[in-house]
Amino acid sequence: MPPPRTRGTALRHRLAELRGPDVPAKALDARALAALAANPGCARRAILDGAGVNKAALASALGAPSAFGQSQFALTRGNAFEAKVKADGGAELLRLVHEKLDRSAEPPTGARVPDLTATGPQGRTARTALELREAGAHPGAWTLLDHPMLALDVAGSLAFLEPDAVVVHPDGSWTVVEIKSFPLLDGSADPAKVGAAARQAAVYVLALEELAARLRPAPRVRHRILLVCPRDFSNLPAASAVDIRKQRAVTARQLNRLTRIEEIAEKLPEGTCFSPELPADELTAAVESVPATYAPECLSTCELAFHCRTRSREEGAVTSLGRPARAELGGLSTVAEVLAAARGETGDPADPAVAALRRAAALRAEALEAAACR
Amino acid sequence: MSLISTLARLEAVSTGRAQPAATVRHRHLSDRPLVFVPLTTAGEAGAPLGALVGTDRDAPRLLAVPQPRDRDLRFAFLAELADVVLPYVDGCAEAVEAAERTETDPETGKRIKVEVDLCADAPQLIVPSRAGIDLVRLLGRSTRFRRTAEQDPQAPYPAPPRVPLLGRWLTHFGERARVPGSSLLLAMTDVLGRHWATGQSTLEDQHLGALLAWIDPPEGETGAQAALRAELERDERGQLRCPPAGPATDPAFDNKLLAPAIERYDRARTALAAAEDGLQADDRLGALTAAEREIRDLVLSRTRPTWDAVWRGLDRLRELPEGAHVEERWTRDRWSFTGHRDRVLAGEPPQPRRDDAVTAANKLATREREQARLEAQEALDDPLVMAGRRLSGEAFAGEVTDVVMAYSESKRPSPRPLVTVRTDDRPHLGERTKVYRSLGGKPQSAEFVTAEEDGAYVVLRILDKMGRGKEPEPGSVPEKGDRVCFTLFEHEQRGGAKLPDPEETPWTHGGPPGEPALEAADPVTEEDVL
Numbered sequence: 001m002p003p004p005r006t007r008g009t010a011l012r013h014r015l016a017e018l019r020g021p022d023v024p025a026k027a028l029d030a031r032a033l034a035a036l037a038a039n040p041g042c043a044r045r046a047i048l049d050g051a052g053v054n055k056a057a058l059a060s061a062l063g064a065p066s067a068f069g070q071s072q073f074a075l076t077r078g079n080a081f082e083a084k085v086k087a088d089g090g091a092e093l094l095r096l097v098h099e100k101l102d103r104s105a106e107p108p109t110g111a112r113v114p115d116l117t118a119t120g121p122q123g124r125t126a127r128t129a130l131e132l133r134e135a136g137a138h139p140g141a142w143t144l145l146d147h148p149m150l151a152l153d154v155a156g157s158l159a160f161l162e163p164d165a166v167v168v169h170p171d172g173s174w175t176v177v178e179i180k181s182f183p184l185l186d187g188s189a190d191p192a193k194v195g196a197a198a199r200q201a202a203v204y205v206l207a208l209e210e211l212a213a214r215l216r217p218a219p220r221v222r223h224r225i226l227l228v229c230p231r232d233f234s235n236l237p238a239a240s241a242v243d244i245r246k247q248r249a250v251t252a253r254q255l256n257r258l259t260r261i262e263e264i265a266e267k268l269p270e271g272t273c274f275s276p277e278l279p280a281d282e283l284t285a286a287v288e289s290v291p292a293t294y295a296p297e298c299l300s301t302c303e304l305a306f307h308c309r310t311r312s313r314e315e316g317a318v319t320s321l322g323r324p325a326r327a328e329l330g331g332l333s334t335v336a337e338v339l340a341a342a343r344g345e346t347g348d349p350a351d352p353a354v355a356a357l358r359r360a361a362a363l364r365a366e367a368l369e370a371a372a373c374r
Numbered sequence: 375m376s377l378i379s380t381l382a383r384l385e386a387v388s389t390g391r392a393q394p395a396a397t398v399r400h401r402h403l404s405d406r407p408l409v410f411v412p413l414t415t416a417g418e419a420g421a422p423l424g425a426l427v428g429t430d431r432d433a434p435r436l437l438a439v440p441q442p443r444d445r446d447l448r449f450a451f452l453a454e455l456a457d458v459v460l461p462y463v464d465g466c467a468e469a470v471e472a473a474e475r476t477e478t479d480p481e482t483g484k485r486i487k488v489e490v491d492l493c494a495d496a497p498q499l500i501v502p503s504r505a506g507i508d509l510v511r512l513l514g515r516s517t518r519f520r521r522t523a524e525q526d527p528q529a530p531y532p533a534p535p536r537v538p539l540l541g542r543w544l545t546h547f548g549e550r551a552r553v554p555g556s557s558l559l560l561a562m563t564d565v566l567g568r569h570w571a572t573g574q575s576t577l578e579d580q581h582l583g584a585l586l587a588w589i590d591p592p593e594g595e596t597g598a599q600a601a602l603r604a605e606l607e608r609d610e611r612g613q614l615r616c617p618p619a620g621p622a623t624d625p626a627f628d629n630k631l632l633a634p635a636i637e638r639y640d641r642a643r644t645a646l647a648a649a650e651d652g653l654q655a656d657d658r659l660g661a662l663t664a665a666e667r668e669i670r671d672l673v674l675s676r677t678r679p680t681w682d683a684v685w686r687g688l689d690r691l692r693e694l695p696e697g698a699h700v701e702e703r704w705t706r707d708r709w710s711f712t713g714h715r716d717r718v719l720a721g722e723p724p725q726p727r728r729d730d731a732v733t734a735a736n737k738l739a740t741r742e743r744e745q746a747r748l749e750a751q752e753a754l755d756d757p758l759v760m761a762g763r764r765l766s767g768e769a770f771a772g773e774v775t776d777v778v779m780a781y782s783e784s785k786r787p788s789p790r791p792l793v794t795v796r797t798d799d800r801p802h803l804g805e806r807t808k809v810y811r812s813l814g815g816k817p818q819s820a821e822f823v824t825a826e827e828d829g830a831y832v833v834l835r836i837l838d839k840m841g842r843g844k845e846p847e848p849g850s851v852p853e854k855g856d857r858v859c860f861t862l863f864e865h866e867q868r869g870g871a872k873l874p875d876p877e878e879t880p881w882t883h884g885g886p887p888g889e890p891a892l893e894a895a896d897p898v899t900e901e902d903v904l
Contacts (some may be wrong), residue, residue, distance in 0.1 A: 067606070069625035072633055073442075074417030183419035185515065186727045232896050233419055233516050296575035306606070313598065318384070322575040325380045335387050342381060360377040360765055367757035371397030 014265050015051040020275025025052025027121060028152075028159035033203050036154070038301045040254040043264050044292035045302055050154060050261040053274045055303035061276040061283055064310060066303035078181040082164065085179055085228055085237045089113050090144040090165070096239040097167050097175060097226055098142075105170045111142035116149070121160040124149035129211055135168040136219060143168035150207035154255060163204040173220040174212065176204045177228065184229040184238045194227065194242065201225040202247035206255070223248065264290065295323050329353055376762045382571035390596030392570040392588040397758050399694035401565050402557040402704035404498035408462050409434070409684050411502055411677045412509055414621040415442040416628055420512035422451050423623070423632075424673030427458050431685040438673040440639045440666045445531055452517060453534035460536055462497055463543055467715045469494040496704070496711035499547050499559045500688070502582050502619035502680050507561050509621045511548030517541030518724040519895045529895070542724045546714045549725070553741055555703045555748035558711065562687045563619070569694060573597055581605060582683050583616035589690060617676045619683070631672055639665040697755035703748070726893060731883035732876045739870050747867045754812055754865060763861065764799045771859040772797030774852045775831065781844075789846045792823060795832045795858060802862065803832065809860040813839055813850065817865035834860070 019025060028036075032049045039045060048055055059066045085093050094108035112135070118127040128148035135143040145166040151158050165177040178201050182193045208221045224241045231238035272286050287307070294308040294317070302308075312320040316334040319326045330353025332338045341347030342361040347354040382393040411434075412425040424438035435458055439451045473492035476485050501507055518541030520533035551559040567579045572588035579585050583604035588597035604616040613631070614624050623632070642662040649655035729737065753760045753769065763769040776794035781787035803809075803822040810817040818839040825832050840846035852858050877886045 065606075069629075071416035071623070071625040071628035073415055073628055074625075077417035181417055185419070185512075230419065234896070296577045299577060316387075320575070321380070321383050321387070321573070322577070325383065325575075328377055328380060335384050338381075338384055339388055342384075356377055356765075357381070360381050363761040363765055364378050364381060364758070367761040368394065368397065370757045 011262055011265070015261070018047070018051045018265070018268070018272060018274055019053055020273050020277065023054075023275055026054045027052070028154065028161060032159075033161075033200055036203075036251075036254065038297050039293060039295065040257055042293045042298075042302075044287065044290040044304070044308070047261055047264045047268075047290055048274065048304070049159075051274070054276070057276040058274055058283070058287070059303045059307055061278070061280060062287065062304075062307050063280055064304075064307035066306065068303060074181070081181050081230055081235060081237075082179045084235060086144075086146060086165070090146070092237060093165065093177065093228065094142055094144060094167065096228060096237065097169075097177070100226060100239050100241045101175060101222065101224060102169050102171075106140065108142040111144050112138065113144045113146060116145060116147065121149055121151075125151045125160065132166075132168065132174070132211065132219075133215055136172055136215065139172060140170045142170060150204060150211065152203065152207040152210065154261075161204055161207055163201070166204075166208065167226075168219075169222075173222050174208055175222045176201050176208065176225040178225060179228045182229060183233065184231055184240065186232070189227075189229055189240075195247075197227055198225070198242050198244045198247045199251065201227075201242070202244045202251045205244060205248050206252055293319075295319055296321075297323075329357070332357075376765065378758075378762045378765060379571055383573060386571055386588065386597065387573035390573070390598060391591060392572045392597060394569070394758065395567075395571040396569045396694070396752075396756050398697040398756050399691055400568060400697050400700065400752050400755065401555075401560060401691075402498070402696070402700050402707070403688065403691060404495070404557075407498040407500045407688070408459065409500045409681065410459075410506070410510070411619075411680045411684065412506060412621045413623055413673060413677060414509060416622060416625070418442065420509055420516060420621075422448065422513070424451075424670075424677065425455065426674070426677040426681045427455065429462065431681075434678075434681055436670060436674050436677075438666075438670040440669045441636060441643075449531075449534050449537065452513075452537045452540065456534070456536040456540035459499075459540055459543065466495050466497045466711070467493055470712075491712065492705075493708050493712045493715065496558060496708045498557060500684060501559070501561055502684055503563045503580060504561045505621055506619070507548065507551050507559060510544050510551075510559060514541050514544030514546075514548050515727075516896075518545050519893055521895050538724065539718070542718060543714075545725050546710075549737075550707065550710055552737075553710075554745040555751075556707050556710070556744070557704060558707050562684050565691060566687050569691065572601075574601060578605075582619040582680065582687070586683055586686060590686065617679055619680045620677070623676060627672075627676060632669075635665070635669050635672055639669060641665075697752070699751035699755050703751070706744075723893070730876055730887035731879050732873050735873055739873075743867045743869065746863075750861070750863055750865050750867070753861065753863075760859065760861075763863075764801075767800055767802040768863055769859060769861040770795070770797045770799035770801040770832065771857065772799070772832070774854055774856045774858055777851060777854055780835070787844065789836075789840050789844065789851070791836050791840075791846065791851050793820070793834045793836060793852055793858075794826075795834065795860070796830060797832060798830075800829060801832070801860075807862065809834060809862055810865055811858055811860045812865065818850070820860065 028049060036049070048058070056066050056068065090111060090113060094111050098105060098108055114131045114134070116124060116127050116131060118124045128145065128150065131143075131145060131148075145168070147162055147164065148166050150161045150163065152161055163176055164179040167175045167177060169175065178197050180193065180197055182190055205221055205223065205225070212218045212221050223245045224243050226239050227242045228237050228239045230236065268289055272289060274283070274286055276283070278286070288311075292308045292311070294305070294312040298305040298308060309320060316336055318329055318333055318335060318338060326333070329338055330351065332341055332347070332353065337346070338357065341354050342357045344358060349355055349358070379395055382395055386393045406429050408427065408429050410425060410427045413423040415421045415423045421442045422439055423442050424436070426434040426436055428434040437451050437454050439447045441447055470491040471494050472489055474487045475490050477488050478484070479486045499510070501510065517533065517537050520538045520541065521529040522535050522538060523529065523532035524535065526532070547559040550556050563580055563582050563585055566585055566589060567576065570589050572579055572585060574584065574588065578601070581604065584601035587600035587604045591597045591600045607615045609615055611630065612626050614626070617627065618624055639662070642658065642665040646655065646658040646662050649658050753763050760769055760771075764771060772795045774793055775796045778792040780790050780792050782790050803825065805822070807822040808819055809822060810819050816839060818836065820834040820836045823833040823835050836851055840850040874880070879886050
């Protein structure tokens with residue numbers, strides 16, 4: 001008789017089944033993290049990300065391929081810039097950290113840059129944790145961790161994260177570094193892109209805090225991260241400290257609120273599998289067995305958005321026109337319902353949403369008629 | 375989004391066609407706009423890849439940068455762009471009409487009228503999408519501080535002669551686009567989205583192809599189907615049939631078509647440089663020209679559909695009658711254009727990277743004032759916009775049921791007639807709330823006296839625009855049976871408190887900015903992209 005499995009391994013086993021035989025798990029990337037924050041209530045996204053399903057491949061197999069992709073020009077340029085920032089053992093990067101975040105500390109000279117190579121995400125995570133603990137044994141020294149691997153518990157399953165860099169200060173505190181290739185123009189950058197970088201960094205900070213809590217004494221994880229971007233139109237790095245306390249609080253709350261993956265997994269029919277190898281109709285049925293909460297914002301954050309959008313439109317869901325539209329229509333959630341109520345065919349006139357709708361329809365008709373007469 | 379526009383979107387979903395969101399055109403359209411469809415290279419801050427530009431829809435000028443990382447080629451692009459944009463701008467700057475402006479006399483400090491020139495027309499730049507406006511601003515920023523060889527013989531990479539001037543104009547267009555209701559620089563998606571409600575979300579409306587598919591669906595297809603094709607349909611090479619309006623390109627295009635073409639160009643160029651004799655050089659020059667033409671064709675294939683879409687959008691917009699106040703707002707654009715023309719002619723330095731405190735405060739105040747003006751004017755011009763204001767309780771319309779003459783209690787009694795209006799609207803009227811109606815294009819004000827029968831009858835006291843006599847002038851007081859529409863918002867915007875001159879900036883705001891110094895050009899390094 002095999003030994004009774006713990007809950008953790010049982011779940012891991014179940015998620016591997018969902019992913020399909022011999023399909024490797026996909027790490028939670030920046031886009032999945034953004035989707036996490038944008039739509040925490042979506043069970044479909046939660047289970048697919050939690051199980052490490054490759055959503056881009058899944059979307060293609062469903063016949064609704066995602067429009068995401070990265071241009072090789074952007075990739076080359078991004079990598080070249082990151083390499084430039086981290087050149088010479090991270091001398092320039094550490095100088096920026098010292099200048100922007102920790103001016104009272106000794107200027108960094110000859111920082112420690114431990115080797116973090118290991119096999120598999122688990123191995124790299126362990127290696128990172130080891131080196132972070134080790135850095136604590138060298139007070140007064142700067143340590144740069146280049147592409148460390150962190151693990152974060154997302155709704156019951158481990159997600160692996162790879163920040164661009166983590167710096168250990170001489171006082172033992174940790175700073176997350178994000179290197180982006182959008183420019184810092186005259187001291188300001190695109191707020192939408194800075195916001196996305198801050199949300200991403202907030203997830204790394206949360207993962208580091210979990211790790212720090214296991215160490216004695218627990219090191220401080222700084223809540224100001226360093227954002228490094230090209231300056232103006234050049235390739236020279238410029239940095240700015242970004243306070244991510246707000247993003248951290250929001251992300252932490254949403255992570256706690258996430259429907260437990262276990263609960264979603266339990267509700268799935270036996271034998272459900274999301275492997276892109278399956279025929280399209282079986283796959284569609286599997287995907288449809290998990291409810292989604294589609295909103296147009298998904299289009300920029302989730303690979304499966306086109307599939308969900310088609311479904312949402314077929315159902316005539318008002319949310320496919322945007323969340324604000326849904327908000328002002330009270331209990332009416334489909335296009336047909338709303339239009340029938342506006343025409344006075346259905347709906348309770350005492351319902352304020354219905355009354356407002358009829359008033360709006362009457363005013364609109366009157367205005368269009370007035371315009372047609374001119 | 376108001377409930378009325380949500381309703382329009384829902385109707386669009388059920389009918390499969392975009393529904394009107396305006397009954398008149400709220401933006402000025404020039405008879406001869408300059409359409410600019412730019413493309414940029416991914417990952418670089420605004421490094422141009424190419425563009426279609428021009429005023430003739432059948433003969434756009436194609437500009438292309440075969441190797442976007444090459445500074446000389448980028449400068450050649452900008453110089454060519456300047457050759458199109460600057461003559462167009464100059465063409466509008468020549469014809470002037472006399473106008474009056476109030477200025478403060480420097481000696482007496484009194485406000486006096488002075489005769490000045492006002493350009494009879496202004497240039498109008500049209501880009502496909504909002505990201506295009508950002509690129510115009512970015513190109514302006516990257517070029518206006520550049521030095522030409524003539525300005526600074528020591529400049530390490532001198533810019534072609536007219537490029538800094540181009541930068542100043544693009545900056546002006548970009549700044550003006552931030553003023554609500556202005557039409558010097560328009561994004562086609564914004565203007566179309568203002569006038570039509572589609573059956574998709576505002577996020578999806580940012581795609582020009584999809585937006586036009588809803589407004590003007592092809593025969594036998596619904597807007598939703600056509601929009602979906604515009605968004606996603608790819609040809610046998612995996613390329614989008616309706617390429618994104620840019621300036622960013624589709625990654626599949628970059629990776630599959632553009633990158634190999636650029637590589638071939640680079641190889642041809644290296645081969646030409648290594649040619650050993652004239653005959654070989656001729657051959658290799660031919661190969662280089664062919665490689666360059668290939669990239670130009672690629673750029674054309676990605677920009678031409680957008681170019682045609684922009685003109686189709688213009689056609690649809692021209693079908694709408696122009697709103698009554700559009701001309702007045704365009705005159706403000708002409709003032710702004712004339713002002714910048716004069717600054718350039720006077721030899722003033724380019725716009726600074728950061729505005730001084732007074733200029734910045736003035737700009738913000740202008741934008742706020744223009745926003746309020748735009749909202750009021752759009753409502754007055756367009757019953758559909760007014761319907762939204764009526765729904766939200768900011769205006770009401772109805773029939774006059776009773777007029778009672780009354781007079782003010784002063785030494786010389788003036789007419790203060792009481793007018794009763796029957797209305798179905800539910801305006802938010804408090805005691806003595808001021809309301810306004812348009813009387814021959816001027817606002818007439820009244821105050822709220824009382825409401826009867828649960829708000830169905832509103833009694834107002836008319837306050838002005840009735841002449842100086844004891845009896846109101848004919849036509850100045852509504853009569854029984856008239857249809858009237860009163861608004862709770864003012865029709866004309868008053869200027870805010872006057873700001874001090876820049877030389878008088880208080881120390882709390884950084885003190886006087888001092889003499890406008892010519893700002894240094896951006897330092898250039900080997901790896902710079904612009």
